[in-house]
Amino acid sequence: MTVSNPQPLPTTFDPAAIEARWYQHWETKGLFRPHRPEAEPFTIVNPPPNVTGSLHIGHALDNTLQDVVIRYERLRGKDALWVVGTDHAGIATQMVVERQLEAQQDKRTNYTREDFIAKVWAWKEESGGTITRQLRRLGCSMDWSREQFTMDPHFTRAVIKTFVDLYRDGLIYRDKRLVNWDPKLKTAISDLEVETQTIPGHFWRFKYPLADGARTEAGADHLIVATTRPETMLADMAVAVHPADERYQSVIGKHIILPITGRRVPVIADEHADPELGSGCVKITPGHDFNDFEVGKRAGIAPAAMLNMFDPQANVCQTADGLVPQEFIGLHRFRKDGVDGARELVVKRMKELGLLVPFITKDKDGNEIALDAEPRQIPTPFGDRGGVVIEPWLTDQWYVNAAELAKKPTEAVRRGDIEIVPRSWEKTFFNWMENIQPWCISRQLWWGHRIPAWFDKDGKIYVAESAEEAQQQAGEGVALRQDEDVLDTWFSSALWPFATLGWPEADAPLLQRHYPNSLLISGFDILFFWDARMMMMGFYHLDKRPWDRLYLHGLVRAADGAKMSKSKGNVVDPLGLIDKYGADALRFFMAAMESQGRDIKMDEKRVEGYRNFATKLWNAARFCQANGIGASASIAAPPARLAANQWIIGEVAACAAAIEAAMAELRFDNAANAIYQFTWSKFCDWYLELIKPVFAGDPDSPAALETRSVAGWALDQILVMLHPFMPFITEELWHRLGAREYELIVAKWPAPQAEVSREATEAIDWVIELTTNTRSARAELGIAPGAKLAAYIAEPSPVASRTIARSAAAIERLARLAPVTIGAAPPGAAMQVIAGEDVFIIPLEGVIDIAAEKARLEKALAASQKEARSLEGRLANPAFVERAAPQAVDKARADLAHHQGEIARLTAALARLG
Structure with missing residues (x-):
């Protein structure tokens, strides 16, 4: 699939045209599998979705964050394994099949247990792969060659062994207690x-x-x-x-x-x-x-x-x-x-x-x-399945002594052997673990792992890994019947970090190499139902923590902050967003909005904005391609003498360092913001603008050759750093820009290894600040963006002196300041623009109607001050804050912030006029 002779990029970016093609290529070539036996392993397991499930917005968040991490670590040279699979979902799956029977005027009890289970397996083979297909659409780079299912034979063996071992150790017992009883599902x-x-x-x-x-x-x-x-x-x-x-x-x-x-x-x-x-x-x-x-x-x-x-x-x-x-x-x-x-x-x-x-x-x-x-x-x-009022019901069930199993995980978190991120969840974790109740693990269903316990006519219990072993315990001729119940699905999924790697075979190669896992990412809502129980089982069976770190993310809520539910009609379909904006845009939204476990408010406009970001990158690549800028053959930065080229090399290094620092702390929002700001602002808006004059002259000049080399290298670094967040567009551009020896998914993380001139980078930063502040001042005073303005600087700093002398053309082109005079400004109305420690005076006589502009600004300032006072009064009133709808309070606060910003802006504009 490598493009040896790159064709010109299409004028428009179409996500649908590239996503399915690239995903199939990655999976077919086995690029999601660990393939670096000499490298440090990095392992995550996905929270197994129900086999009955379809991708919802929570799955989209959870799996995007995992994919960002696994692609990032793969690029950094780790032997990365992302274990994937689905949960048999006892209640949900049995309900699906029973509903199918009801539609045919049939019911489960018309069949033997074995015949009904055969029907469930048939349903699973025919319809149970919906969510795994949808995870592929999201771009999840999971090792599908080892896809797991919690009812696979090897997994069943692990589950049965766990039950028997816990029973023999006195940690599973039968007891009469209250349970949450669903009278509809029984x-x-x-x-x-x-x-x-x-x-x-x-x-x-x-x-x-x-x-x-x-x-x-x-x-x-x-x-x-x-x-x-x-x-x-x-x-x-x-x-x-x-x-x-x-x-x-x-x-x-x-x-x-x-x-x-x-x-x-x-x-x-x-x-x-x-x-x-x-x-x-x-x-x-x-x-x-x-x-x-x-x-x-x-x-x-x-x-x-x-x-x-x-x-x-x-x-x-x-x-x-x-x-x-x-x-x-x-x-x-x-x-x-x-x-x-x-x-x-x-x-x-x-x-x-x-x-x-x-x-x-x-x-x-x-x-x-x-x-x-x-x-x-x-x-x-x-x-949540049967839809009827739950009845606390006293019945005989199987229980796990969770209090005993909770001891080692609790100690591990206290010692710091397991890090919970964000740490604010630790208090909740300790409180629950230290006051934990017995765990009811039996369910009155047919679909699931049947409890390996047999009873004789007197009610004596025989727990064994097989019927034959139970019979040996009971003695020849003793009639036995197996418990009709199955195990809670959380019981089997508690074994996920190690049973998926070959346990209970102690010498399983994957288990030896990839356990403990490196990281678990899950929603905070399953901290106790799944995460804590994986800790319990990991310490019980292997006397090791299941993973080094646990990251708990928040919920995706509706735009107004309400919890999404079908009854409210505010559920967002992630597949619809992918159809509309592309998987890359949805993924970037999820990562950019995920801030250490805080809930995310759904905002389709932001998703659209990230689609625009992808288009911006696409167009930047088209500009590069049109100017002979293509694939780089170097990991290290090329030699550079021009200030703009030295500057962009330094900015690449700074961006890579910012992403690395953010990912080390699992600050997905900071990492996404770093690559976004660098790509959009530093590279697209400034660097490409700075180098345009280079290509206006001799295409074979040393400056042009150097710039093509540096620009191609910088664009490659963007594609690598952005790849974990936006894998599809980055892989497409990677190959479109030139012949490659390997796919981007297995490329190398940036390592600029370059000395950068501080003088060169200071000069470019100074020009950027001068241009930005000048443009802002023009906008405040209603001056046309293209109008050239004279500027005066009385006492330039060393940076200003060097830059004005060497880069007057760049200042004129970008800031639209010409001429720039070193000396005192003539008397009269003027505005001030600051760059670093330098102050520019820009005369306004003849540029605008100063009296009219002052009047306009004063009128707008008075209006904003009046609105701000009104909003401050309303928000200071406890009756309004406590009784008004939350949306109304939020809007009032947002309006106040807007007017406070306007007051600051208008006051500054008036100050510029003197």
Whole structure:
């Protein structure tokens, strides 16, 4: 694919024409594979996306940052490996296949487990590669030759071994605890799969009668409890009050006779009850509330004794004590299909018993009215897949002793063996790890790694890597059945950094060379679900950290800062942006906006701006090509005598150093800004302008030959430094500009190795500052950009003296100052322009109408001052800042900043006029 005889570049830059072509070339030639056995390894693994997934904007950010790093390290000579793969996504994948069956009036339970799993595999082979194709469109330079899947046979072996080893070490056990239960999917789900939504609800208040004549300090024969979930009173096991609450000292240790069920339950003292909230009394349902579960345990109620009142579909079932009235049995927890549920019936019966405490409010006319409940907005957990309210449900599940496994990772981060970037996340990490709860790893699904545990008829458990081994443990003739559950997908993905490299084969070459990995990049939202668990498993199996550094990036939000969601209709499709602006533009936006974990606000205009940046580079390359500037054959900078050429060599070195410093700190924004500013401003706007006169003369002069050599080298360095951010356009230009021995993706990072004249670079910097400030002053005063202005400098610095003497033509062409006179300026209105320590006086008589210009500037200044005062007053008003929509407050602040800038600009312009 190397272009031996470069053809002229097309006049327009078309990303679509080059992206697919170059990606296929890179992948076909195996350029993403590690191929430098003598070099230092550099390894990253991608957070494996769900096999059911499609590229969303979060994937685009996550994978762009990883690709920037891996391409950068590849250019720096590392033996770079980016491990790629997908997660089997138990719940999501099973749902996809079940929906396909439903569309055919079929269902999973019409098949054996084995037949259904065969259908899932068939779906995976046919439709499971969508996201990997889309990652290619983004330009991700992953080693596709070793693509992984968490249900591959070698990975399954690793998963099963992990379960068995942890069980034998006493770190996996079976227990009865509360889980997040999805009644639609009929499985436990992780916290990450729970979405809290605030929905309209109610707050009911009930009287619970005290037993045995007990009374409160106020003489009441009952306690008042409040709840948003009245149906759960069918499984209440206590009422809690704060141990220091003086209102209830006389009833602590007494009993309540629960309405409807007649169950006798204790009044307990527990700090969970807040005396400031409601009556200070809290109903305790340990089998259906996470807080209540802990309160129940503290009160001495064993999990096995906690009452469960729901079946897997969230329909009421009989509790162990048999006290739920028959009329409730079989009812759904909520109103469903027009039929009242357990909630509605509980409220109805409590009202009939005279135990419902009404909520007193007023109607629109001010008259008091009584409602059954207080309307409230209630934060409610929903399953992100099933879409129904999650039920805390007491059930037998498999758990990992996460507290024990968390010890070594916590110590490693404290010692600095693992660096978390940004460090602000360390406090959150320590807090979670030091208060970690048991990890529920079992799921009630068919698709996934089936738990390697077998039961005999008495319930005895045999954990083994195979059915044959389990049978040997149980003895000949003992009938065994395997656990029906599968493992949580986070359990298998926790092995990703080493199972993808050949573990559990201890001598696997890739494992020996590439573990620990060098870096992990992930969203902060999976710090505990994935990142921390990889740490646990890495230390458990290999007694090593999984990676040296962990970089946590933020979320991509909508333009107004809101979280993106389909329900809000503010989701941005990255593939649509690629179609419109090209992958390079989207990638550069992601890198330029990523600032040490802060959330990114989506801004399509910025993406468009980076497409314009690519076009700017394309046109600069066309200019170079048209002037005989082509590919350089040197890594080191060519010899240079001309000031402009020495200057650009120094600027290349400075840009490379800035990128290196930024990447060392994982400051993607700083790295992107360094190459952007250098390419756009230093090279395109200034250097190409400075060298134009060279090509106006003899094309074979020493100056022209030197300039072609330096310009070609500098453009090559731009392509190399920009390549990690914009791989497609840089690879295309790399080959278009001349014959190459190798692709840009495996080129070498800049190493100018040049001595640069300080005098030469100071002169060019001085001309640039003079030109920039002169142009700015012209714009402020409305002077035509092309008008030549006389300029005076009374006491020039040494830099000014040398530069004026040697580069008067450049000053005239760029700053449009001619003549430049060393000496005092004539009296009269004039403006001042500063360059370095030099002050230029530029007379304005006859150039502009000074009185009219002063009047215009003063009027504009007064208008901006008035607006600024108004905005300052509004923003100083707490009522506005606290109650107005966030967008309105943000706009007011932006408007104030604009007017403050205008005040400074206009004041400076007036000062120029004297």
